[in-house]
Amino acid sequence: MGIEERAFNAEISRSERNRALVVGLGVSGIATALRLRSIGWEPVIVEKAHGRRTGGYFIGVFGAGQAAARRLGILDAIPDRSPANSADYVVTRSGNRRSGLGFTDFPGEPRVMLRGDVEQGAFAALPDDVEIRYSTTPIRIEQDVSGVNATLEQNGTTVTERFDLVVGADGLRSTVRGLVFxxxxxxxHRLGYMIAAFMLPRPIGGMAANEGAMLLEPGRSLLVLPFADHPPTAFFSYRTDDVDTQFIGRPIDRLRAAYRPLPYGRLLGEALDAFEATDDYLYDTAEQVRMNTWSKGRVLLVGDAAWCATVYSGMGVSAALAGADLLGTMLQRHGDRVGPALQAWENHLRPHIASYQRTGIKQISLFTPANRRQLVERRLFEIVDRLPVIGAAIRRRLNSSEDNLEKERDIAFVG
Ligand SMILES: Cc1cc2nc3c(=O)[nH]c(=O)nc-3n(C[C@H](O)[C@H](O)[C@H](O)COP(=O)(O)OP(=O)(O)OC[C@H]3O[C@@H](n4cnc5c(N)ncnc54)[C@H](O)[C@@H]3O)c2cc1C
Structure with missing residues (x-):
C-alpha cells in the first residue's frame, strides 16, 4: 500500500473506525498500533508500566525486520550502531584472545542497535491522536461475534470498553494469553538456560570501544557487544537443570555461582562487578512460546506473547515488526473481516515463525556451547565461515541459518 493510500485511510472519521485494544507498548504493540492506524483503525494502547521504557539490550534487526520496518515507514528512524572497523575476539579467563565471530558476521547483515532504539523509531511514527494509557492492564476479556468487552484496570479503577479487536502484545508472560488462551x-517451554543482559558503563576487560568479546566455556558464556556511539552491553548465558532455583536469592549471586569455581579473570570479573552495580538489568530464563493458534475470535497475540523464539534466534524484533505489518495488510485485504484476515495472517506467518523457533534452538550452541563437543563445532564454524568459497556451503550444513534467510526474503514479500 502506498503512502497516499495510508494517508487517505487516516482521514476516515473517528466514529467510523474499527477500534482495537493493543496491550503492551513494546515493539510489537507500537508497530501493531502504527499499522492499524495506517489502515484507518483506531488503536488504543494500554501499558502496565508507568511510562515508556528506553534503553534495553543489544538487538540485531535482520532482513525480514528491515523489510517490515521499511513498509511501516520507520526504517530510516532506527539507527545502525555497528562500530566502524569492529573487531570481535574470543577471550579466555587468563586474558588470551583470538579473533572470533561477531554478531554482525551472522548471515543477513543485521542492523545493530539497542532495543529502545527500535521502540523509539516506531513510537515517533505513531500519530499524536493514538491514545496511550499507562499503568493500565486488562483484567477480563469477553467476546461475542461482533466485538470484545475488555475490562481494564488503572490504579485500582476499572472500566469495561467495547473493541472490534484485542491484540495481546504483552510479551513472554502475556496477560492476554492467560485470560483468553x-x-x-x-x-x-524452558530451554534450560538462564540469560542476563545489561548496559555496561564503559568498555571492560581492556577491550577497545569498537571491540566485542566472547568468553565461551562448556555450558556458560559472556558476550560483550560494542556499539559505535554508546557503551557496550553485556550478555550472560548459562545452562542449568534447575531453573526455579535460579530465581531464589539475588541474581548476582546466582551469576557468580554459575561462573565458579575458576578465578573469573579480568573480563568476566569486571562484567560481574558491573552487573552488581546496576539496577537496570534483565535476568530471566530462556523460554519459547509455542501455540497451535495465535487467535481466538477477535483476540490475537503478536510478538513474544505469541511466538517468543528467545534471544538465541535473533529474530524477535524482526518477527514482531513483520507480524504487525502483515496483520494490517490482511485486515485491509479482507475488508476488515476479522476472522478470515486473522486466518490468512497466521497461515502466512506460521512457517516463518516455526523456522525462527528452530533457529532459536539450533543457535544456542553459537551463543553458549553446552559442552566441549559443541565448543569444537563452534570453532569449526568460525574457521569455515572465513573460507571464501566453500565457507558458505559448509556453513549451510553446519547451521541452517541460510534457510532462514530464504524465509526472511519470503516474509519480506508477503502482502
Ligand atoms: C538479551 C536479549 C537479546 C535479544 N536480542 C535480539 C536480537 O538481536 N534481535 C531480535 O530480533 N530480537 C532480540 N531479542 C528478542 C526481542 O527483544 C523480543 O523478541 C522483542 O523485544 C519482543 O517484543 P514484544 O513487544 O513482543 O514484547 P516485550 O518487549 O516483552 O513488550 C511487552 C510490553 O507489554 C507490557 N506488558 C506486559 N504485560 C502487560 C499487561 N498485563 N498490561 C499492559 N502491558 C503489559 C510490558 O511492560 C512491555 O512494555 C532479544 C531478547 C533478549 C532478552
Missing amino acids: GPHAQYL
Whole structure:
C-alpha cells in the first residue's frame, strides 16, 4: 500500500473506525498500533508500566525486520550502531584472545542497535491522536461475534470498553494469553538456560570501544557487544537443570555461582562487578512460546506473547515488526473481516515463525556451547565461515541459518 493510500485511510472519521485494544507498548504493540492506524483503525494502547521504557539490550534487526520496518515507514528512524572497523575476539579467563565471530558476521547483515532504539523509531511514527494509557492492564476479556468487552484496570479503577479487536502484545508472560488462551504452563517451554543482559558503563576487560568479546566455556558464556556511539552491553548465558532455583536469592549471586569455581579473570570479573552495580538489568530464563493458534475470535497475540523464539534466534524484533505489518495488510485485504484476515495472517506467518523457533534452538550452541563437543563445532564454524568459497556451503550444513534467510526474503514479500 502506498503512502497516499495510508494517508487517505487516516482521514476516515473517528466514529467510523474499527477500534482495537493493543496491550503492551513494546515493539510489537507500537508497530501493531502504527499499522492499524495506517489502515484507518483506531488503536488504543494500554501499558502496565508507568511510562515508556528506553534503553534495553543489544538487538540485531535482520532482513525480514528491515523489510517490515521499511513498509511501516520507520526504517530510516532506527539507527545502525555497528562500530566502524569492529573487531570481535574470543577471550579466555587468563586474558588470551583470538579473533572470533561477531554478531554482525551472522548471515543477513543485521542492523545493530539497542532495543529502545527500535521502540523509539516506531513510537515517533505513531500519530499524536493514538491514545496511550499507562499503568493500565486488562483484567477480563469477553467476546461475542461482533466485538470484545475488555475490562481494564488503572490504579485500582476499572472500566469495561467495547473493541472490534484485542491484540495481546504483552510479551513472554502475556496477560492476554492467560485470560483468553490459558495458563502460561500450557505454552511456555524452558530451554534450560538462564540469560542476563545489561548496559555496561564503559568498555571492560581492556577491550577497545569498537571491540566485542566472547568468553565461551562448556555450558556458560559472556558476550560483550560494542556499539559505535554508546557503551557496550553485556550478555550472560548459562545452562542449568534447575531453573526455579535460579530465581531464589539475588541474581548476582546466582551469576557468580554459575561462573565458579575458576578465578573469573579480568573480563568476566569486571562484567560481574558491573552487573552488581546496576539496577537496570534483565535476568530471566530462556523460554519459547509455542501455540497451535495465535487467535481466538477477535483476540490475537503478536510478538513474544505469541511466538517468543528467545534471544538465541535473533529474530524477535524482526518477527514482531513483520507480524504487525502483515496483520494490517490482511485486515485491509479482507475488508476488515476479522476472522478470515486473522486466518490468512497466521497461515502466512506460521512457517516463518516455526523456522525462527528452530533457529532459536539450533543457535544456542553459537551463543553458549553446552559442552566441549559443541565448543569444537563452534570453532569449526568460525574457521569455515572465513573460507571464501566453500565457507558458505559448509556453513549451510553446519547451521541452517541460510534457510532462514530464504524465509526472511519470503516474509519480506508477503502482502
Ligand atoms: C538479551 C536479549 C537479546 C535479544 N536480542 C535480539 C536480537 O538481536 N534481535 C531480535 O530480533 N530480537 C532480540 N531479542 C528478542 C526481542 O527483544 C523480543 O523478541 C522483542 O523485544 C519482543 O517484543 P514484544 O513487544 O513482543 O514484547 P516485550 O518487549 O516483552 O513488550 C511487552 C510490553 O507489554 C507490557 N506488558 C506486559 N504485560 C502487560 C499487561 N498485563 N498490561 C499492559 N502491558 C503489559 C510490558 O511492560 C512491555 O512494555 C532479544 C531478547 C533478549 C532478552
